Amino acid sequence: MNTKVLLTATMLSVFFFGAMGAASIAFAQYMGNVGGGGETGAHTLEEILEIQRRRIESAEANPSSGSGTPYLDADGVVGASVIAGAVFGGIAGAFFLRGRSGKYAAMGRG
Secondary structure (H helix, E strand, O other), rough: OOOHHHHHHHHHHHHHHHHHOOOOOOOOOOOOOOOOOOEEEEOOHHHHHHHHHHHHHHHHHHHHOOOOOOOOOOOOOOOOOHHHHHHHHHHHHHHHHHHOOOOOOOOOOO
């Protein structure tokens, strides 16, 4: 009986949170504000396109600056991957070494 109640409560909570997520409103398509007189506010499409055009011109003027993603830096992609691999690899190695000996180790293997 408790299993059925627990399963029902879990399913209702999943449906409830799913419905809440689907009912949320996204305003991502509205970049600028339009006033009563037809004037536009900040961050209009034209302003965004101008900023992007300046970024492209700056990247073309300085080809040695790269994309801006520090791949080999400790804050970058490869650096973070190496650090995470070292941490989790060290933990896995410690568990492996501890598992080879002890009370529950198989007889004849170490």
